[in-house]
Amino acid sequence: MSADAIVMMAVAxxxxxxxxxAAIVNIVRFRGVEPSESMRDL
Known part of the structure; x- marks a missing residue:
């Protein structure tokens, strides 16, 4: 593999x-109010 390919792979x-x-940290640090009941139709 060329150096460019290795650098692109590392960046990706x-x-x-x-x-x-970042998503995991955002979920863990969420301190908002939990909704008591969701009105979504699943």
Whole structure:
């Protein structure tokens, strides 16, 4: 593999794992009020 391909792969992995980590942190730190009842029709 060329150096460019390795760099692009590393950047893509950082973006994916960074986004996942940010989503998990956002969910864990959420301190809002939970809705008592959802009106969605599932």
């Amino acid at each position: 992995m950082l973006v994916l794992w960074g986004g996942l980590a």
